[in-house]
Amino acid sequence: MTRPKITYAVALSAALAVALTSCSSDSDAGGKSSTGAAAASPKAASAATDYNPQPYANLKDGGSYTTGGSFNGDDTQGNRWNVNASLTGSRIWAWYNPVAITFSPxxxxxxxxxxxxxxxxxxxGTKQQLTITINPKAVYNDGTPxxxxxxxxxxxxxSGKNKDLQIGGTQGFDQIESVVRGASAKQAVVTFKQPYAAWPGLFTSFINPKAATVANFNNAYSNKLQPSWGAGPFTVQSYDPNSKKIVFxxxxxxxxxxxxxxxxxxxxxxxxxxxxxxFKNGQIDYTSLSTPEDINQVKGRSGTQLRKGGSPFEYYLFLNGKSPVLSDIVVRKALLGSVNRAEIAKIEFNGLDYSEPLPGxxxxxxxxxxxxxxxxxxxxFDPAQAGKDLDAAGWKPGKDGIREKGGKQLVVEYAVFDPEPIDKAVAGSLTAALKKVGIKVNLKVLPGEQWASTINQNKFDLVLSGNRSLDPYGVTGLGTxxxxxxxxxxxxxxxxxxxxEIAAVSKISDPVAQQKQANAVEQKALKLYGVLPLFSGPSTYSVKKGLANVGASIFLSPLPETVGWQR
Structure with a gap:
């Protein structure tokens, strides 16, 4: 269950990156079941936390905190708003750039x-005005106020107005009419076209104007850090672009x-x-754990503890609509209707003492x-109906059971990146499940550094990907x-x-009405059959004892100055 490149998808922007998972399907291909929760599952995914919350005064002065999670492969974009930025880039950004708004778990x-x-x-009137007053002491490291x-x-x-900027998304920002100087240069007055409840998600951080040119926005943070444009309790001491080691x-x-x-x-x-x-060798202080084998390797080790909780992650099967064979909505629906999500979740959570309803x-x-x-x-989930739909669309089973139409077989390519054994298991399971309805899956094994080029150039049919929400404003993910x-x-x-309709949802000021309409719009979007949510799962970490404000914290991303070692 390796997840090398979980997506960065906050409410305002997202850059999708692959996260491989495992799945298995041994149910009858002709069976029919709801895609709702499996038997005995809880009513909701876990929202439990476990991160040793400690007030600032309870932390020691000094010490170091070392983890994995630096840039690797082609995952080197450190501009959190860039379309190619993943969760890696956003986390690194937060250690030497402004973190102005955070959220509780x-x-x-x-x-x-x-x-x-x-x-x-x-x-x-009909508009909303946000007034942000900035700390008079606040200054970038290069001296710019x-x-x-x-x-x-x-x-x-x-905002999306400059098409040369490689942004991840405009959601929310496109609702802003203007940003002007307030009572002083240290005050910004933001006018929204209509009330916009999710405004805190837009300004959790902000950008140095020097980094906002097209050239700098697109390229200056690619395999580079820019400490002079940053501001915060930490700054960059060193970054080795070869080893990828970063020291703040x-x-x-x-x-x-x-x-x-x-x-x-x-x-x-x-x-x-x-x-x-x-972690076992004492080189790092914290690591995530995905499988029972991972947990068993570190469980009970002296001076360490496991921290377990819920997760603001979700994993999906994505279909590429630019693929010739998947441009047909009938094929997409049949394919997704043949995926046994309950069995995928069962395999994913095997041995983890965890269950949840299937995400909807x-x-x-x-x-x-x-x-x-x-x-x-x-x-x-109805493979039998999927077969009927493919029959009606002219995809007939060939001698080998694989469907054909116009002299071409129904073949899709499933891209996996740096697969570990459990990733190969999902590939085998998905291959077997789709074969039962006459869809052949060719496995395309690629190195992780080819993720961006594969996705950006539409060189895949199917891929599994993960999304990590950094704030609670999920409605803004509609556009993403x-x-x-x-x-x-x-x-x-x-x-x-x-x-x-997505744009109209942003204009609804009443939160309850907005949620209702967001769900209605998502149902319409799901009927295009391009995305299938698979599971969220637990968060499990092995941590050296005494490490504070680190672990399973749902929407909380602790301020850098509050991370440390308990007294």
Whole structure:
């Protein structure tokens, strides 16, 4: 269950990156079942936390914190808003750039007053006005004051107006009418075209205007860090573009609470097994665990502990609508209707003492308010019906059982990257399941560094990918997953009608009404049969004892200065 490149998909933008999973299907191909939860599953995915929460005063001064998770392969984009940025890039960004707004594990907004002394909204007629007052001490490392221009630049690069900027998405930013100077240069007044409840997700961080040019936005953070444009309790001491080792140290130009750590170190481990071995050898202080074998390797080790909880992750099967064979919606529906998600989840969670209902949405998690099982309303696991649909569309079984039409077999290519044994198991299972309905799967094994080129150039038919939400505003993910012109929609499937409905959802000011309409729009988008949510799963980590504010924390991303070792 290696997941080398989980996606970065906050409410405002997402850059999808592959995360391989395992699955198996041994049910009768002619069977029919709901795509809802398996028997005895809980009503929602886990929202439990386990991260040793400690107040700032309870942390020691000094020490280092080392993990894997640095750039590797072609995953080297460190600009968090760039379309090619993954979760890796966003995490590295946060250690030396502004983190102005965070969220509690449950999703409550937390304003970091070292950056924003206040952030308030009011309705002005039919519009909404957000006033952000910036800490008078706030300054970038290069000496440039942090002022209203940073808020303006963040909006401008993400608005979608400049087509040369390689952005991950415009959702939310496209609802802003203007950003102007307020009572002083240290105040930004943001005017939304209508009330926009998810505004905190837009300004969790902001960009130095010097980094907002086309050349810098697209290229300056590719396999590079830019500490002079950053600001925060830590800054870059060194980055080796060959080994990918990154060392952060306390920033002498920081005006707020100092970081508790002396050093924060990232190392590059392309495979999860390497990270586990590094943890066992004492090279790193924390590592994620995906399988029972992983857990057994570290369980009970002196000076360590396991931290387990829920997860703001979700994993999907994506179909490439630019693929000639998958451009046919009948084929896409038949293929997805033949995927046994319950069996995939069973294999994924085997030995992990965990269960959950099968996910029904790409927008909300089942533990969130507003969640509906939209998948089951548009798709049923029914291989027999899938076969009938393919028959009606002219895809007839050939001598070898593989369907044919117009002299061509029904063959799809399934891309996997740096597969480990369990990744090969999912490939074998998916191959067997689709073969039962007459669809042949060719496995395309690729090195991880070819992820971006494979996806960006549409060189795949099927791929498994993961998404990690960094804030609770799932509704803004509609455009990410289903917008036809959104570069983060790797299926390339959508239409102008759904785009208009997605845009209309953003204009609904009442949260309950917005959630209801978001679900309705997602049901329409799911009927294009390009995305199939598979599972969320637990978060399990092996951690050295005493490490504070690190682990399974759902929507919480702790401020860098609050990470350290408990007294």
């Amino acid at each position: 449950a999703g409550e907004v937390q304003i970091n007053k070292d950056y924003f002394t206040s952030a308030t909204t009011k309705n002005v 942090i002022d209203w221009r940073s808020i303006q630049a963040t909006w401008q690069v993400n 140290v306390r920033n002498p130009k920081w005006w707020g609470r100092k970081g508790k750590l002396d050093k924060r170190i990232y190392l590059d481990f392309a495979k999860s097994s390497a990270g586990i071995n590094a 949405s790409s927008v909300y998690y089942s533990f969130q308010k507003g969640y509906e099982d939209n998948v089951s309303k548009v798709l049923t 997953f289903y917008g036809s012109s959104n570069d983060s929609n790797i299926t390339r499937i959508g239409n102008a009608g759904i785009d208009k």
